[in-house]
Amino acid sequence: MLHLRLITPADKTDDVVRLIERTVGATHLAVMPGAARNPAGDVVMCDVAREAGDTLIGGLRTLGIDKSGSIALENIDLSLSLRADRAEDEAPGEGADAVLWEQLSDATHEESTLSITYVAFITLATMIAACGVVLDNAILIVGAMAVGPEFGPLAGFCTALVRRVPRLALRSLIAILVGFAVAMVVTVGFSYFMDAMNLFSDDALKSERPNTNFIYRPDWFSFVVAVLAGAAGMLSLTSAKSGALVGVAISVTTVPAAANAAVAFSYNEYKQAWGSTEQLLLNLLGIVLAGTLTLLLQKFLWAKQRERTARSQLA
CATH class of the missing domain: 3.30.70 (Alpha-Beta Plaits)
Structure with a gap:
C-alpha cells in the first residue's frame, strides 16, 4: 500500500x-x-x-x-x-x-544529477577497480562494481527515453559521460602515483591475469550479461525491490573496464586500453537497450491491464 x-x-x-x-x-x-x-x-x-x-x-x-x-x-x-x-x-x-511513473521519474532525476558525491563515488570505485586489475584480484573488482553509482543515470536515461523527457535524458547523459571521464583521468594520475610507489607495474598489467583479463576482452557474453542486468535493474526500480540493484551492480563490468583502460593508458598499453573501452561501451549500450525495452514492455502490458479492467467494469 x-x-x-x-x-x-x-x-x-x-x-x-x-x-x-x-x-x-x-x-x-x-x-x-x-x-x-x-x-x-x-x-x-x-x-x-x-x-x-x-x-x-x-x-x-x-x-x-x-x-x-x-x-x-x-x-x-x-x-x-x-x-x-x-x-x-x-x-x-x-x-x-x-509502475509509478512519477515516482520513477523523481527517483531517477535525483540519481542522474551530476554532483560532487556522485563523482566521488564513481572515482573511488574506479580506483578500487584499478587495484583489482593490477593485482588480478576478483574480490576488489566485485567491490568496485558494488560501489559504482553509474546505474542511476543509466536508469534515468532509459526513463527519459520512454517518457520522452529530453532534459532528463541530457542530464543523465552528462552524468554518465562526465562521471566516467573524471574517474578515468583521476585513475590515470592514481596509476602514476602507485607506479612511483612501486605498487603498480607494467609487468603486472601485461601478465596473463586469469581472474580479470575478461575486462579488456569484450565478447558477446559481455553484451548478454549487460542486457540481462539492465532488465533486472529496471525491474528492481519499478517494483521497489532495491535490494536487487546490488546484484545488478556486480554483474556488469562498467567501472572495472574504465579502470583497466585508465591504467593501461598510463603504461602506454593502448591495445588493452582500447579493448577495455570497447567493453565499457558495450556494457553501457546493453544496459540502456535492455532498460528501455523493459520499461516499454511494462508500459504496454500495464496499459493492456487497465483496458481489460475498464471493460470489465463497464460490463
Missing part, C-alpha cells in the same frame, strides 16, 4: 475527494479542512493500492494539485486493516507489476 498526503486549495478539495472515492483501490480517506498553512488549504490523506497509485496521481495532476498544492507519496511497510486488504484485492493487476 501507498500513503498519499495532499495539500489542496479549499475550492478543489471536493474534486479531490470525489476522485479518491472513485478510484478503485483507494481507502482510509481523511480530510482536515484548513489544516495547511504553507500553502494554505486543506489536508487530504488516503491509502491506495500500489497498482492504482499511478492512475490516482495522474488524476491529481490533471486537477493541478501539484501546482496549486502538494502531493506527497510514501510506501507503507505495514498496514493492518481489512479495508486495506479489500482495496488491494479490488485494485486491478498486481502491485509488484505496477
Whole structure:
C-alpha cells in the first residue's frame, strides 16, 4: 500500500475527494479542512493500492494539485486493516507489476544529477577497480562494481527515453559521460602515483591475469550479461525491490573496464586500453537497450491491464 498526503486549495478539495472515492483501490480517506498553512488549504490523506497509485496521481495532476498544492507519496511497510486488504484485492493487476511513473521519474532525476558525491563515488570505485586489475584480484573488482553509482543515470536515461523527457535524458547523459571521464583521468594520475610507489607495474598489467583479463576482452557474453542486468535493474526500480540493484551492480563490468583502460593508458598499453573501452561501451549500450525495452514492455502490458479492467467494469 501507498500513503498519499495532499495539500489542496479549499475550492478543489471536493474534486479531490470525489476522485479518491472513485478510484478503485483507494481507502482510509481523511480530510482536515484548513489544516495547511504553507500553502494554505486543506489536508487530504488516503491509502491506495500500489497498482492504482499511478492512475490516482495522474488524476491529481490533471486537477493541478501539484501546482496549486502538494502531493506527497510514501510506501507503507505495514498496514493492518481489512479495508486495506479489500482495496488491494479490488485494485486491478498486481502491485509488484505496477509502475509509478512519477515516482520513477523523481527517483531517477535525483540519481542522474551530476554532483560532487556522485563523482566521488564513481572515482573511488574506479580506483578500487584499478587495484583489482593490477593485482588480478576478483574480490576488489566485485567491490568496485558494488560501489559504482553509474546505474542511476543509466536508469534515468532509459526513463527519459520512454517518457520522452529530453532534459532528463541530457542530464543523465552528462552524468554518465562526465562521471566516467573524471574517474578515468583521476585513475590515470592514481596509476602514476602507485607506479612511483612501486605498487603498480607494467609487468603486472601485461601478465596473463586469469581472474580479470575478461575486462579488456569484450565478447558477446559481455553484451548478454549487460542486457540481462539492465532488465533486472529496471525491474528492481519499478517494483521497489532495491535490494536487487546490488546484484545488478556486480554483474556488469562498467567501472572495472574504465579502470583497466585508465591504467593501461598510463603504461602506454593502448591495445588493452582500447579493448577495455570497447567493453565499457558495450556494457553501457546493453544496459540502456535492455532498460528501455523493459520499461516499454511494462508500459504496454500495464496499459493492456487497465483496458481489460475498464471493460470489465463497464460490463
